[in-house]
Amino acid sequence: MTELIGQVVAWLTDASHWVGRDGIPARTVEHLWLALAPTSAAVAVAVPPAVWLAHRRRFPFLANAVVNVGRAVPSFGILAASFVFLVPLGFDFRFWPPAVALFALALPPVFTNTYAAIAGVPRHLVEAARGMGLTERQVITRIELPVGMPVLLAGVEIALVQVVATVPLAAVIAGGGGFGQYIVRGFAQGVAGRVEAFAGAVLVAVLTLGVQGVFRSAERLVVPSGVRRMRRERPVGRAV
Amino acid sequence: MSQPMIRLDRVTKTFPGADRPAVRDLSLDVGRGEILTLVGPSGCGKTTTLRMINRLIEPTSGRIYLDGQDVTDTDPHRLRRSIGYVIQQVGLFPHRTVAENIATVPELLGWERERVDRRVEELVDLVGLDRELLDRYPGELSGGQQQRVGVARALAADPPVLLMDEPFGAVDPIVRGRLQDELLALQERLRKTIVFVTHDIDEAIRLGDRMCILNVGGVVEQVGSPREVLSAPASAFVAEFLGGERGLRRLGLIPIGEVELRRGPMVQRTATVDEARRVMAREGVDWVGVLDGDRIVGWVASGELPGTGTLEELETRPFLVTVDRSTSLRAALDAVVTSHTRVAVVVEQGRYVGLLDVDLIAEEITE
Numbered sequence: 001m002t003e004l005i006g007q008v009v010a011w012l013t014d015a016s017h018w019v020g021r022d023g024i025p026a027r028t029v030e031h032l033w034l035a036l037a038p039t040s041a042a043v044a045v046a047v048p049p050a051v052w053l054a055h056r057r058r059f060p061f062l063a064n065a066v067v068n069v070g071r072a073v074p075s076f077g078i079l080a081a082s083f084v085f086l087v088p089l090g091f092d093f094r095f096w097p098p099a100v101a102l103f104a105l106a107l108p109p110v111f112t113n114t115y116a117a118i119a120g121v122p123r124h125l126v127e128a129a130r131g132m133g134l135t136e137r138q139v140i141t142r143i144e145l146p147v148g149m150p151v152l153l154a155g156v157e158i159a160l161v162q163v164v165a166t167v168p169l170a171a172v173i174a175g176g177g178g179f180g181q182y183i184v185r186g187f188a189q190g191v192a193g194r195v196e197a198f199a200g201a202v203l204v205a206v207l208t209l210g211v212q213g214v215f216r217s218a219e220r221l222v223v224p225s226g227v228r229r230m231r232r233e234r235p236v237g238r239a240v
Numbered sequence: 241m242s243q244p245m246i247r248l249d250r251v252t253k254t255f256p257g258a259d260r261p262a263v264r265d266l267s268l269d270v271g272r273g274e275i276l277t278l279v280g281p282s283g284c285g286k287t288t289t290l291r292m293i294n295r296l297i298e299p300t301s302g303r304i305y306l307d308g309q310d311v312t313d314t315d316p317h318r319l320r321r322s323i324g325y326v327i328q329q330v331g332l333f334p335h336r337t338v339a340e341n342i343a344t345v346p347e348l349l350g351w352e353r354e355r356v357d358r359r360v361e362e363l364v365d366l367v368g369l370d371r372e373l374l375d376r377y378p379g380e381l382s383g384g385q386q387q388r389v390g391v392a393r394a395l396a397a398d399p400p401v402l403l404m405d406e407p408f409g410a411v412d413p414i415v416r417g418r419l420q421d422e423l424l425a426l427q428e429r430l431r432k433t434i435v436f437v438t439h440d441i442d443e444a445i446r447l448g449d450r451m452c453i454l455n456v457g458g459v460v461e462q463v464g465s466p467r468e469v470l471s472a473p474a475s476a477f478v479a480e481f482l483g484g485e486r487g488l489r490r491l492g493l494i495p496i497g498e499v500e501l502r503r504g505p506m507v508q509r510t511a512t513v514d515e516a517r518r519v520m521a522r523e524g525v526d527w528v529g530v531l532d533g534d535r536i537v538g539w540v541a542s543g544e545l546p547g548t549g550t551l552e553e554l555e556t557r558p559f560l561v562t563v564d565r566s567t568s569l570r571a572a573l574d575a576v577v578t579s580h581t582r583v584a585v586v587v588e589q590g591r592y593v594g595l596l597d598v599d600l601i602a603e604e605i606t607e
Contacts, residue, residue: 128331131296131403132345132393133321146335224335226377 007195008202022181024203031178031207035164038099042106043156050111054118055140063115070108075101075166083173098170098177105166106159113155117148149223157215164208168200179203243308244269245401245433246293251302253288253458261300262288263458272400273431277448279438281481285458286437290403293435294323306401321345324394324402324432328409330386332378338364338389339374345397363392368422384415391423395430402434408443420446441482445470445489453478467493487605492570496563496586499604501594504583506531509551516551517542530556534591559585565593573601 011017018024053059079101086100087093121144129143145152171177171184179200186197220228248268254261263285270276278286291297293304295316304311311319332341339360346356364371367388378386387407394402408416420443427434438444444451445466453461453469455477462474470490473479479486505523507516509530516528520542530537530551538556546554561575561584576584576598583597 122329122331124327124329124331125333127296128325128327128329129333131294131320131325131327131331133317133319133348134344135317138348143333147333226333226335226337226379 004195004198008199011195011199012202027178027181027203028207030176031164031167031180031204032211034095034098034102034167034170034176034178035160035211038102039106039156039160039163041099042103042110042159045103046107046111047114047152050114051118051140051145054115055136055144057119060119063112063119067108067112070105070112073104075105076169076172078104079169079173094170094176097173098167101169102163102166106163109155109158109162111155113158114148114152117151117155118144120151121147146224147227150219150227153215153219153222157212157219160215161208161212164211165204168204179207242272244305245272245307246270246435247303247305248289248293249303249305251289251292251299251304253285253292253297254300260457261285263292263299266302266458266460268452268460268463270433270435271449272433274449275427275434275436275447277436277438277444277451278454279441279444279448279451279481280454280461281456282439283456284454286439286454287405289454289458290405290435290437293401293403294320294325296320321348321397322399322401324396324399326387326390326394326402326404326407328406330378330390330407332386332389332393334378337375337377338369338381341378341389342393342396344393349397359396360392363395366395366426367392383411384419387411387415387419388422391426395432400433402432404434404436406438407436409438409440416443423447445493453481466490488570491573491601491604492568494569494604495566496569496572496596497565497588499569499596499600501586501596502600504529504595506592507551508532509537512550513545513548516540516545529559529585529595530554531592536562536585536587536592559583561585562587563596564588569601569604572596573598576601 012024020026050063053062079097082100083093083097086096091097118140125143125147126139129139134142167178168180168183169177171180175181177184182200182203183197186193186195186200189196246269248266251263251266252261253263266285266289268276268289278289280286288297292299293306293311295311298312306314306319306323332338333344336344339357342360342363343356346359351359360374361371364374369385369388369392373381373385373389378389381389390407394404408419411419424447436444436447438447444453448466450463450465451469452463455461461478461481462469464474467490469478470482470486470493473482473486482489505519505525505527506529507519509532520526520528526542527539528542529539536559538558540551540554540556544554560579560581561572563572563575563584563586565586565588572584572586576582576596583595586593586596
């Protein structure tokens with residue numbers, strides 16, 4: 001075991017692994033791109049309808065249903081299916097199949113938490129806002145979104161972490177796949193490749209934690225300080 | 241009353257799916273500058289009625305006029321920006337500072353920054369808040385402070401009408417009493433038209449120029465000043481809702497100044513003993529009060545009067561109870577009873593005004 005750790009450290013500090021198209025920096029960029037693009041798309045697609053539905057208090061069962069469907073659908077299945085369907089249509093096989101699979105992975109937590117975030121804004125705040133003459137749009141943008149922001153962002157964070165950790169799956173089918181390349185290639189070589197596979201796994205873990213850390217710091221900038229304070233006093237339960 | 245500020249004309253509200261209306265055929269005028277309290281048990285439609293005025297709820301039938309204008313002719317958002325609204329939970333926005341909360345409506349109305357800032361400072365002074373609180377967040381304030389901010393926020397754009405939905409329902413009794421006093425003092429200066437919803441009959445009596453008592457289903461049982469309602473409840477429901485000690489509570493609303501006081505057996509201290517005797521005989525009493533100009537000095541019993549001379553050199557006894565003219569009859573009666581006497585001396589800024597005795601209070605009770 002200690003021997004393996006030593007070898008992994010040696011692999012990671014080997015200068016030749018830090019250059020070129022297969023180097024750690026290039027794979028980091030690839031990994032991040034494969035994670036951020038589908039997550040951003042999921043946010044763009046899921047947040048507006050979730051906000052609107054929650055604001056109108058429509059389909060409250062939907063929030064739970066979506067997340068359960070999300071749990072039931074296997075990412076690997078979507079990856080394989082979208083490979084089969086998209087590649088013949090001329091889509092780049094290194095990007096689109098994993099992007100679709102990861103998008104599907106990110107969608108449920110974003111939708112569910114956004115819904116919970118808006119629906120969880122205390123009714124009296126909305127009533128006071130309406131009573132003072134805010135339009136429905138102003139109620140959403142000035143009250144519900146800022147107050148629900150911590151819960152909403154928790155959903156994005158969950159999605160992002162899951163996606164970053166799942167990107168390597170892409171390497172199995174489609175090549176690319178960021179650090180997944182190291183893992184898959186290592187596996188293919190059997191015992192001889194275990195150092196590279198292990199190093200890949202370590203890189204995925206570090207990147208995931210790093211992304212989460214950066215996200216949390218950014219969250220502090222986005223969430224209004226009054227809401228942070230409110231959250232300390234009356235913790236809002238995280239959905240999911 | 242000229243044109244009422246708010247007029248509800250045969251307003252009915254039936255919520256979808258309900259088998260009976262929440263408010264039935266309700267007609268009500270609220271005069272300019274008066275506080276009307278809407279009071280009744282839960283389910284009496286008082287909040288529904290309030291929320292129909294600013295169109296948070298639309299009536300099923302009937303008309304509501306604000307300053308002669310049908311409210312349905314105005315865009316609801318513009319309408320609401322011209323009406324102050326205070327709710328029980330206050331509903332301060334937790335992500336905005338006290339100053340930003342107060343500035344909500346002026347900002348919606350597009351006021352200039354400077355004018356908003358000036359107005360916000362004016363308002364915190366008005367409601368008795370420290371300016372240091374302006375940059376705090378609502379979560380850092382006490383319940384009473386939050387409620388004051390809520391009132392300041394409602395007053396921000398100087399609306400002529402204020403709708404208050406159990407605003408003091410969630411604070412403890414001591415703070416509530418103070419907030420009620422503050423509201424009355426504020427109203428003394430601002431003369432807004434206020435509709436105030438409460439389930440607390442004492443609050444309704446204390447704050448209302450008039451009160452409207454609603455029964456379940458939004459049926460008006462009685463509308464009138466607290467004194468009218470207390471002295472002549474229109475129905476058994478009202479009588480029961482008012483609770484005990486009705487007569488005494490009514491006395492609590494009547495200042496001594498409204499009662500015709502007795503002049504009493506009073507003489508100047510320069511008067512002669514003979515004069516004092518004549519006054520006692522005329523009034524049919526065995527004591528006489530002594531005045532120095534318009535100040536009360538004390539009293540002397542007939543047995544203590546010397547044969548001749550003036551009252552000047554006599555030792556007088558102090559009256560046990562002296563009350564101000566603005567004191568309520570209830571407080572005066574209490575003072576009289578607790579000091580085991582029958583009369584209270586009434587003064588106004590130290591000047592003698594007259595005598596109040598138990599008989600006068602009894603007359604007021606039986607009236």
